[in-house]
Structure formats: C-alpha cells, structure tokens
Amino acid sequence: MPDAAGSPGAITRGEVAHLARLARIAMADDELDHLAGQLDVILAAVARVGEVAAADIPPTSHSVPMTNVFRLDEVRPSLAPAEALAGAPAAEDDRFRVPRILDEEL
Amino acid sequence: MTTATAGLTRLTASELAAALAAGEVSAAEATTAHLDRIATIDDRVGAFLHVDADGALAGARDVDDRRARGEALGPLAGVPLACKDVLTQRGVPTTAGSKILEGWRPPYDATVVARLRAGGVVILGKTNMDEFAMGSSTENSAYHPTRNPWDLDRVPGGSSGGSAAAVAAFEAPLAVGTDTGGSIRQPAALCGLVGVKPTYGGVSRYGLIAFSSSLDQAGPFARTVEDAALLHAVIAGHDPLDSTSIDAPVPPVVAAARRHDVAGMRVGVVRELAGEGYQPGVEQRFREAVDLLGRLGATVVEVSCPHFGYALPAYYLIAPSECSSNLARFDAMRYGLRVGDDGVAGVEEVMSATRAAGFGAEVKRRIILGTYALSSGYYDAYYGQAQKVRTLISRDFAAAYEQVDVLVSPTTPTTAFRLGERVDDPLAMYLADLATIPANLDGGAAMSLPCGVSPADGLPVGLQIMAPALADDRLYRVGGALEAAYVEQWGGPLATKGPPL
Numbered sequence: 001m002p003d004a005a006g007s008p009g010a011i012t013r014g015e016v017a018h019l020a021r022l023a024r025i026a027m028a029d030d031e032l033d034h035l036a037g038q039l040d041v042i043l044a045a046v047a048r049v050g051e052v053a054a055a056d057i058p059p060t061s062h063s064v065p066m067t068n069v070f071r072l073d074e075v076r077p078s079l080a081p082a083e084a085l086a087g088a089p090a091a092e093d094d095r096f097r098v099p100r101i102l103d104e105e106l
Numbered sequence: 107m108t109t110a111t112a113g114l115t116r117l118t119a120s121e122l123a124a125a126l127a128a129g130e131v132s133a134a135e136a137t138t139a140h141l142d143r144i145a146t147i148d149d150r151v152g153a154f155l156h157v158d159a160d161g162a163l164a165g166a167r168d169v170d171d172r173r174a175r176g177e178a179l180g181p182l183a184g185v186p187l188a189c190k191d192v193l194t195q196r197g198v199p200t201t202a203g204s205k206i207l208e209g210w211r212p213p214y215d216a217t218v219v220a221r222l223r224a225g226g227v228v229i230l231g232k233t234n235m236d237e238f239a240m241g242s243s244t245e246n247s248a249y250h251p252t253r254n255p256w257d258l259d260r261v262p263g264g265s266s267g268g269s270a271a272a273v274a275a276f277e278a279p280l281a282v283g284t285d286t287g288g289s290i291r292q293p294a295a296l297c298g299l300v301g302v303k304p305t306y307g308g309v310s311r312y313g314l315i316a317f318s319s320s321l322d323q324a325g326p327f328a329r330t331v332e333d334a335a336l337l338h339a340v341i342a343g344h345d346p347l348d349s350t351s352i353d354a355p356v357p358p359v360v361a362a363a364r365r366h367d368v369a370g371m372r373v374g375v376v377r378e379l380a381g382e383g384y385q386p387g388v389e390q391r392f393r394e395a396v397d398l399l400g401r402l403g404a405t406v407v408e409v410s411c412p413h414f415g416y417a418l419p420a421y422y423l424i425a426p427s428e429c430s431s432n433l434a435r436f437d438a439m440r441y442g443l444r445v446g447d448d449g450v451a452g453v454e455e456v457m458s459a460t461r462a463a464g465f466g467a468e469v470k471r472r473i474i475l476g477t478y479a480l481s482s483g484y485y486d487a488y489y490g491q492a493q494k495v496r497t498l499i500s501r502d503f504a505a506a507y508e509q510v511d512v513l514v515s516p517t518t519p520t521t522a523f524r525l526g527e528r529v530d531d532p533l534a535m536y537l538a539d540l541a542t543i544p545a546n547l548d549g550g551a552a553m554s555l556p557c558g559v560s561p562a563d564g565l566p567v568g569l570q571i572m573a574p575a576l577a578d579d580r581l582y583r584v585g586g587a588l589e590a591a592y593v594e595q596w597g598g599p600l601a602t603k604g605p606p607l
Binding site: 020038041046048052061069071084086096 | 210211212213214306307320346347349350352413416418419420422423430434437438439440441442443444447449451452453454455456457458459461462465470471473474475477478481487488490491492493494495496497498500532533536547548549550575
C-alpha cells in the first residue's frame with residue numbers, strides 16, 4: 001500500500017462498492033478489487049493538497065466569478081416533441097417511456 | 107486524386123482562404139481534396155470517428171453559391187475543418203468517444219458549431235477523443251485509438267488526439283478541440299502543431315458535452331499561428347446561452363499573430379515547471395526557445411509560482427468531482443444507451459446496468475474518485491482543500507503577471523509516448539498534463555507552439571505560452587514572432603517537416 005500520509009485513510013473494497021452504488025454503476029467483484037487498488041494510488045497522490053496550509057484561504061469554484069447571469073426574457077424556438085424524443089431509448093405518447101420507478105416493496 | 111488537388115491539402119488555412127476568395131479554387135474542390143486525403147490515409151491514422159462527406163460537400167457548395175452571388179463571406183468561408191466529437195452538431199453522430207452515446211444524433215448545434223457554419227467553415231467530420239475528454243493519449247476512446255502522424259506507433263496525445271492528428275496528417279488545415287487540463291495544448295505539442303486554450307469563458311460551452319464545467323474550454327488547432335488566430339476569432343465571443351461566457355470583445359488575436367514583434371515584452375520562465383520528469387531533449391528545445399525570445403528583444407526573467415506543484419493533485423480532485431456530477435445526466439432515460447430494460451427491472455437497476463456497460467474504465471475511475479471526494483467526511487480534506495489550492499495557484503499567476511506579460515514553460519514533460527505504455531497506470535498518464543493544468547485552474551489563456559524536435563527521438567516539442575485572462579492576443583504576438591524566426595531556420599512550419607505517411 002502506498003504512503004497515504006495526509007489522507008483520511010486508504011480506500012477499502014467495501015467503500016468502492018458503496019461509491020459505485022451511489023454513482024449508479026454496477027460493478028463486478030474483480031472490477032471493485034482492481035479499482036480499489038488504483039484509487040489507493042491516486043488518492044495517495046492527490047492527498048498532497050493537504051500539505052498546503054490554507055485554513056484562511058477562500059475556495060475558488062470558478063475562475064470567472066459571476067452571479068445572477070440572465071439573458072433577455074425573450075421567446076425563442078424550442079425543440080418539437082419529435083426532436084426531443086428522437087434520441088430516446090423508448091418513447092410512447094409523445095413522452096419518454098421509462099422503466100418502473102418504484103420498488104415492489106414500496 | 108490529381109497532383110493539383112492533392113496540393114490543396116498542403117496549404118495553410120490562410121493560403122486556402124485567399125485562393126478561395128480569388129476564385130482560384132472552389133470550396134467544393136478544397137473539400138473534395140481533404141475528403142480524398144482522409145479516405146486514403148485515415149485507416150492508418152484513425153483521426154475521425156465520423157466523416158460527414160455529404161454534409162461537408164453540401165456546405166462547400168453553399169459557400170461557392172454565395173460567393174458566386176457576391177455575398178460578403180467570413181475570412182475562413184470554404185475552408186475545411188475537423189471538429190472534436192464532444193461538440194454537438196445537429197443531425198450528425200456525436201459520441202464524446204463513448205459507447206453510451208453511440209448513434210446519438212443531437213437535435214441542436216453547439217454555439218461553436220453554429221459559428222463555424224455561419225462563417226462558412228466546412229465541417230468534414232467528428233474527431234476521435236478520449237472518452238468524455240478524460241485522458242492524455244486518445245487511447246481511452248471507446249472506438250479505436252488514434253496514431254501520431256509523426257510515428258504511427260506513438261500516441262497523438264489527448265484528449266483531442268483526433269483533432270491534432272487530423273491537422274498533422276493534412277486531413278484538415280484546422281480543427282477544434284477542447285482543453286480541460288491540457289487536452290488541446292498537449293496533443294498540439296506531441297503532433298507539432300499550434301494549439302490554443304482561450305481564456306475560460308472566451309468561447310461558449312453551449313453544446314460542449316461537459317466533463318468539468320469550471321475548466322472546459324474549446325479552442326483551435328492549426329499548423330500556423332495565424333491560422334489558429336483566424337479560427338479563434340470565428341469561434342470566440344459572448345454567448346447568452348452560456349452563463350459563464352464573458353461579455354467582452356474578443357482580444358485582437360489575428361492582428362497580434364501578424365505583428366511578428368516581441369521587442370519590450372516581458373517573459374517569465376516558470377521555475378517550478380522544469381527539472382524532475384522533464385526529458386533532457388524537451389528542456390533543451392525549451393531553453394533554446396527562451397534564448398530566441400531574448401534575441402528577438404523580449405526581456406526574460408525567471409519567476410516562481412510556488413503552488414504549481416500542487417496543481418496536478420488539485421486538478422485530479424476538482425475535475426473528477428465535477429465529472430461525477432456532470433455525467434449523472436447519462437441515466438438511460440432521455441437519450442443514449444439503455445440496457446437491461448426487460449419490463450421487470452426497475453429504473454435504478456437499468457440505470458446502473460447501462461452506466462456499467464456504457465462507460466469505459468477511466469470514466470468509471472473518475473466518477474468514483476469524484477463521488478469519494480465529494481462525500482461528507484472527506485469533502486473538506488479533498489474537494490474543499492483543492493478549491494483553496496486553486497485560489498493559491500491563481501494568486502501565484504497574479505503575482506507573476508505583475509512582473510511579466512506572459513509566462514513560458516515546456517508544454518509537456520515528454521515527447522509522444524508509445525501506444526499502450528501508460529494505459530493501465532493512471533498516475534503516469536496524468537503526469538502528461540503537469541505543465542498545462544495550472545492555466546486551466548486559473549482560467550487564463552495558453553498556447554502550445556512547436557519549438558523543434560527532440561534530439562533524442564526526432565519528435566516534436568511544444569513551448570507553452572501563458573497569458574492572463576482576456577489577454578489571449580499576447581499568446582499570438584509571442585507565438586507569431588517566434589514562429590517567424592523558426593520558419594526562417596527550418597524553411598517552413600514544423601508541421602510541414604514531419605515524415606510523409
């Protein structure tokens with residue numbers, strides 16, 4: 001295991017499985033194992049940001065700070081239903097058709 | 107193909123535009139010449155994911171008709187271009203290099219594409235890229251790798267590797283790429299081209315399939331500085347459809363490119379972007395470029411940007427965090443791939459199965475990394491801390507620009523590496539962007555300019571020039587002056603000196 005000094009701890013296979021669930025990506029066991037090893041190496045490298053003393057430094061989320069950006073409130077053409085649905089995996093009655101959204105136990 | 111039309115592919119965009127304006131050649135002929143070139147060599151280069159021959163020829167004929175009617179046309183009307191597959195083009199397959207978007211035909215044009223069309227630029231097709239622009243070699247494309255025209259065993263760089271390879275292989279005189287951590291400049295360096303990341307907000311992101319929204323920026327590839335400037339001027343400018351677009355005039359990039367004079371400019375060499383990891387051949391060419399700037403009348407000083415060493419780790423927290431959020435839109439519901447919808451499986455199951463099947467390894471790696479960095483309990487140590495480091499990097503830039511007009515460094519630590527060399531070593535791949543990432547985090551403008559080939563392997567080396575936000579013209583002024591001096595030494599732009607395919 002690489003030195004993860006400054007990091008909150010090495011990432012476990014169980015944690016990767018939890019993250020994959022949060023991210024809605026199905027992963028097989030061997031994929032979880034491979035990824036956990038790689039993430040450990042990457043996290044040990046990126047944890048170096050913790051070496052910088054930055055307690056009183058404001059964070060930057062965007063290089064060009066802008067707030068309340070509005071465009072003119074003008075009507076402009078939008079997609080016709082057929083265009084909006086053209087790329088849909090499934091459509092029905094001018095709507096996106098989706099798999100059931102409630103679990104059976106609910 | 108005749109010798110006469112084959113010769114059209116060797117022209118710069120500027121030369122071709124002049125020939126078109128003078129009526130010496132038609133846009134249809136120029137387009138056909140480039141389509142022929144693609145048909146002849148692209149099975150070996152792999153620059154394109156989709157060649158839109160019919161659309162390109164129709165666009166070219168339209169330009170010819172408008173010219174015949176005496177209409178006023180843009181400076182690049184009739185000039186062919188290759189477009190990175192991350193920008194939506196109405197009715198033309200757009201995949202971002204991912205299987206999850208295979209076969210998708212967007213119902214709208216990206217603003218960059220709309221501006222190209224309005225300017226009469228002929229879009230030949232969509233170029234290969236690392237999936238969702240995540241990578242530095244184009245090997246993360248879900249479709250096929252792209253090869254470097256200088257050496258077909260080597261990568262063209264990435265993520266805009268297809269755009270770079272297309273221009274380097276004379277399949278197009280111009281290309282559009284996008285740069286989130288170096289994805290225009292790094293492949294430009296590896297393929298011997300001029301590549302520019304404009305100021306963040308300088309070119310609209312509307313219709314640019316988002317990877318990391320606070321960093322993504324589209325920009326030009328060309329074989330000369332003037333060509334890059336001409337393309338920059340066509341695609342840049344305020345767009346009300348992008349809330350981060352800067353409402354200010356486009357810097358005078360074309361005039362700057364034609365000035366060929368750096369007398370009195372102050373150039374800063376970044377101390378931290380050298381040394382460990384940089385190949386001797388790269389450092390040698392960089393040193394020579396800096397000396398040349400001095401001989402051309404610029405004042406060269408060394409400057410220190412002490413936090414640049416933390417740019418790479420900060421980037422690999424910020425970009426994955428933003429990507430984990432942005433790529434949530436690929437949910438198998440409205441467009442793109444859907445698997446496992448058997449009438450029994452629920453929406454969550456279908457979504458998870460689709461994303462498992464549709465995303466490649468690097469995309470999954472970054473989504474998981476970003477999900478981790480944004481988790482409660484880790485947020486402050488990772489994402490929050492990276493945002494603070496971003497502030498410190500911007501302060502380093504601001505302090506440097508109090509002393510100098512532009513900063514310079516090698517664009518990449520190494521020349522083009524071999525295919526397969528770094529595919530399963532993510533960290534080694536990430537190091538390709540060591541020198542390019544700081545400019546993305548800051549939001550300023552940056553260019554890669556060819557500065558020769560490494561004596562070690564004969565492969566191109568790039569000089570990176572960086573300038574403050576909205577001072578993009580300085581890149582072109584420095585680049586144009588250096589290029590003129592190099593052309594005198596070499597007898598032509600570096601891009602014309604590669605081995606024939």
